[in-house]
Amino acid sequence: AQSVTQPDIHITVSEGASLELRCNYSYGATPYLFWYVQSPGQGLQLLLKYFSGDTLVQGIKGFEAEFKRSQSYFNLRKPSVHWSDAAEYFCAGENPDSNYQLIWGAGTKLIIKP
Amino acid sequence: DAGVIQSPRHEVTEMGQEVTLRCKPISGHDYLFWYRQTMMRGLELLIYFNNNVPIDDSGMPEDRFSAKMPNASFSTLKIQPSEPRDSAVYFCASSLRGKGLNEQFFGPGTRLTVL
Numbered sequence: 001a002q003s004v005t006q007p008d009i010h011i012t013v014s015e016g017a018s019l020e021l022r023c024n025y026s027y028g029a030t031p032y033l034f035w036y037v038q039s040p041g042q043g044l045q046l047l048l049k050y051f052s053g054d055t056l057v058q059g060i061k062g063f064e065a066e067f068k069r070s071q072s073y074f075n076l077r078k079p080s081v082h083w084s085d086a087a088e089y090f091c092a093g094e095n096p097d098s099n100y101q102l103i104w105g106a107g108t109k110l111i112i113k114p
Numbered sequence: 115d116a117g118v119i120q121s122p123r124h125e126v127t128e129m130g131q132e133v134t135l136r137c138k139p140i141s142g143h144d145y146l147f148w149y150r151q152t153m154m155r156g157l158e159l160l161i162y163f164n165n166n167v168p169i170d171d172s173g174m175p176e177d178r179f180s181a182k183m184p185n186a187s188f189s190t191l192k193i194q195p196s197e198p199r200d201s202a203v204y205f206c207a208s209s210l211r212g213k214g215l216n217e218q219f220f221g222p223g224t225r226l227t228v229l
Contacts, residue, residue, distance in 0.1 A: 034217070043118075043205055043220035090157065101170065102218065104157045 002027050004093045006105035014113045015083055021076040021108050023091030032094040033074045034102070035065055039087045047089075050074060061085070086112045118221035120206050126227045132194040135224045138187055139208030147218060148181055148191050149205040157205075163189065164211075196228045 003026040013019050025031055032051050036044040048059025055067045065076045074091060091105040119138040127133055139146050147162040161171040166183045174181070178197070183189040193200055203225050207218040 036220075043222045044207075044218075045220070046217055049217060101159060101162065106156050 002031075002093070002095055002097070002103055004091055004103045004105040006089075006091055006108050008108045009106070010109045010111060012111040012113060013081055016080050019076075019078045019081045019085070019110070021089050021091075021110070023074045023076065023105055024072055025074060025091075025093050026072065027093065033065075033067065034092045035059065035063070035074075035076050036090045036092065037061075037087050038090065038107075044090060047076070081110075081112055083112045083114070086110055118206055118208055118219055120204075120221035120224050122224060123222060124225045124227075126229065127196055128229050129197055130195045131228075132192065133196045133200075133226060133228075135191040135204050135206075135226070137189045137191070137206030137221060139189070139206070140210075140219055141187065143208035143210045143219070144186075145209045145211065145218075146183060146189050147207040147209075148189070149207065150202045151205060151223070152202045160191070193226075196226075198228045201226055201228050 005024045007022055034049045035047040037047050038044045047063050048057050048065055050057045050067045057065045063076060063078050065074055067074050088107045088109045090107045092102040095101045095103050118140055121136045125133060144165050145162060148160040149157055150160055151157045158173055160173045161181045162169055163183045166186060179193055181191045203223045205220050205223045207220045209218045
């Protein structure tokens, strides 16, 4: 069955440090993949998306993600985090069996140390 | 564009009462989704509509939950009767087929507390 896995429930990084959030997917074909961010008390906002082509995808707020088919991951990165990046991050992939249903990861909560 | 609009933002009710959550999708979007988010179960898709027609309601937890979309600009999610275990944040999202495919735009959510 298709799945999206975020292995880290929490990640703590210092302000100014680099960030990598992991996302693994299980699909037969090349999936459509997304990263969303949810700030406290807010809805989810799309950070970036991957459909095809270049394996490094640029998003908003200085985020980027690398798609690596051979290792089935779609990891989110940021070179230098800011305190305002503290939020929960969700990876999602399109369900090939249901064209408009996303499969969501469980989320990773990012904590920023001053 | 105002984005997806949900009301109310917060709802506190007593067990057994009827609760109605409302959503106005982004104008022109043809898909609408209702999600529920809890600490224990994370983000769950309850139901989604295409062109106002329910396509998949397999995520609706039980018959106490119902959703309607009478027109392209309005949808409701109703819980009757409500129970404490229904306490959660309920999100509405909308998307447009052919524009970023499955990119969904989320509303701010309704935080429901059932006492």
